[in-house]
Amino acid sequence: MKRILLIPDSFKSTMTSFEVCGLMADAIRHHYPKADIVSVPVADGGEGSVDAFLLAVGGQRIEAIVQGPFGEEMTSFFGSLPDGTAVIEMAACAGLPLALGRLAPELATTYGVGQLMVDAAQHGASRLIVGLGGSCTNDGGCGAAAAAGIKFIDRLGWPFVPTGQTLVDIARIDVGGLLPLFRDVSIVGMCDIDNPMFGPNGAAHIFGPQKGADPAMVEKLDTGLRHLARQIKHDLGIDVDTVPGGGAAGAMGAGLVAFFGASLQPGIEAVLDAVDFTELSKGADLVLTGEGKFDSQSLRGKVVIGVARRAQASGIPVVAVVGDIGEGIDEAYRQGITAIVSTNRRAVDFEVARATCREDLTGVVDNLMRCFRLAGW
Numbered sequence: 001m002k003r004i005l006l007i008p009d010s011f012k013s014t015m016t017s018f019e020v021c022g023l024m025a026d027a028i029r030h031h032y033p034k035a036d037i038v039s040v041p042v043a044d045g046g047e048g049s050v051d052a053f054l055l056a057v058g059g060q061r062i063e064a065i066v067q068g069p070f071g072e073e074m075t076s077f078f079g080s081l082p083d084g085t086a087v088i089e090m091a092a093c094a095g096l097p098l099a100l101g102r103l104a105p106e107l108a109t110t111y112g113v114g115q116l117m118v119d120a121a122q123h124g125a126s127r128l129i130v131g132l133g134g135s136c137t138n139d140g141g142c143g144a145a146a147a148a149g150i151k152f153i154d155r156l157g158w159p160f161v162p163t164g165q166t167l168v169d170i171a172r173i174d175v176g177g178l179l180p181l182f183r184d185v186s187i188v189g190m191c192d193i194d195n196p197m198f199g200p201n202g203a204a205h206i207f208g209p210q211k212g213a214d215p216a217m218v219e220k221l222d223t224g225l226r227h228l229a230r231q232i233k234h235d236l237g238i239d240v241d242t243v244p245g246g247g248a249a250g251a252m253g254a255g256l257v258a259f260f261g262a263s264l265q266p267g268i269e270a271v272l273d274a275v276d277f278t279e280l281s282k283g284a285d286l287v288l289t290g291e292g293k294f295d296s297q298s299l300r301g302k303v304v305i306g307v308a309r310r311a312q313a314s315g316i317p318v319v320a321v322v323g324d325i326g327e328g329i330d331e332a333y334r335q336g337i338t339a340i341v342s343t344n345r346r347a348v349d350f351e352v353a354r355a356t357c358r359e360d361l362t363g364v365v366d367n368l369m370r371c372f373r374l375a376g377w
């Protein structure tokens with residue numbers, strides 16, 4: 001009986017990783033009905049991350065009442081995995097869809113994210129994975145830190161919860177009130193960008209406009225993040241200026257590092273660690289992975305290459321099924337990729353191809369299985 005692992009990313013704007021897994025599995029079973037197929041859909045830290053982890057390793061979805069992006073009470077959730085890990089996605093209480101119709105990154109807060117972190121730790125989680133994707137915030141994680149007991153003091157000596165527009169009012173940061181339960185909890189920020197906290201490639205300039213910030217507001221938000229970085233260095237002795245990924249989720253990446261002692265990891269690394277890929281892949285005959293477009297940017301540790309590197313260590317062949325193949329990808333074959341095949345079976349524009357993407361994906365995997373059978377696999 002063949003054992004096949006399916007670990008694809010989503011195909012942006014066309015198919016979720018859940019759909020890709022399902023289509024791949026159906027095509028495989030047409031030729032190998034008794035195959036042992038293990039599906040590990042991958043989310044990038046944004047919406048759907050919790051469900052992806054729960055589907056991959058089991059566990060339960062736990063609801064919690066927290067603050068939304070503008071302080072409103074809402075029901076959110078986190079995932080509790082069997083090994084004591086809790087998965088939190090920022091999008092569940094500070095996501096961009098929650099701010100549609102009132103986009104205001106200068107006012108939005110990550111306080112609810114901190115409440116989820118506290119609730120998960122109170123439920124006994126020994127490790128937190130915080131998905132840093134799809135946020136509407138730009139508060140440097142100060143809201144989350146405040147929910148966990150850290151105090152931000154203004155120039156008059158009053159504590160307050162900073163948002164993007166009031167980061168410049170922070171005169172002192174007091175971490176002495178951080179809840180003791182975080183002493184024994186390790187935290188990983190899950191992100192797939194390497195943007196710094198501030199500057200031309202930072203949180204405000206790169207991601208602020210999509211959150212509703214006009215040019216003047218972008219400058220104001222960037223100034224606030226620069227001030228926060230200086231205050232963190234002065235009060236905590238931590239330099240977050242150039243931390244890769246510090247600009248993720250309105251600089252929540254930098255906040256997790258500074259306030260919680262977190263590490264930042266590419267999403268695929270966090271996923272592969274959580275599902276214990278080494279154990280999961282034992283006895284596997286093949287790994288199928290994929291993404292919408294595979295090009296030189298994909299070589300920087302994203303899903304396909306992350307999977308290939310792990311599989312290479314175990315000697316398992318990896319086939320990447322992708323929508324489009326770009327230039328400069330030869331290095332992929334030295335990093336564990338056995339073959340790369342495109343779902344685009346005819347030369348058409350993306351807007352045309354997306355209409356038949358599911359049929360095309362199924363057709364490609366079907367043809368792969370036919371080749372394997374011809375080879376006596």
